[in-house]
Amino acid sequence: MPDPVSSIRNLGPASDAVYARAGITTAEQLRDLGPDAAYGKLLQSGGKPHFIGYYAMVMGLQGRPWNDCQGDEKKALRVRFDAIKAGISDNAHDKGRSELEAALDRIGVIER
Template sequence: MNNRKPISELTGLGPKSQEMLARAGITTVEQLRKLGSIEAYVRTKRVNSAVSLNLLWGLESAITGEHWQNVAKKHRTSLLLALEEREKNV
């Protein structure tokens, strides 16, 4: 997979999500993979307080290739715990 391709080529992230990520300076697959879903979510939320947890599920889905609804069901707790830990360290 070419990680330098734009975020727009990933499945699961619509135009609004892509726009919010771009405002946070995240425009390529490489950047998203390097940051991971938690850090990308935190950075995006900093520049747009209206961001919901659906973005977190979408980011994890885009990175792993797993459908976002499966991510929300299977990985919800671990993602929320990781997010909580990340926010404690700010």
């Protein structure tokens, strides 16, 4: 049986469902895709961009704790994160929602 996504350091059990919505169901798939392509798929499947989630995953793929990311390395990851976000449709995270639900979510009134 293949290792779940949550077997990667910094990624907990909730990660399994989030990544599965993006078609990534195993740790091996995540490693093969690499962090940037995997995070792009995550956003394209409706996930909301979250910088800490991105760099925690990057650190985990390197076998490092999430809070090990600092200084210039963190700045460089922010540039990569922003580039991934820029490549995704602004409305990708609203996939499957009514216009009203999407608008309420954008202003922080409802939870995903």
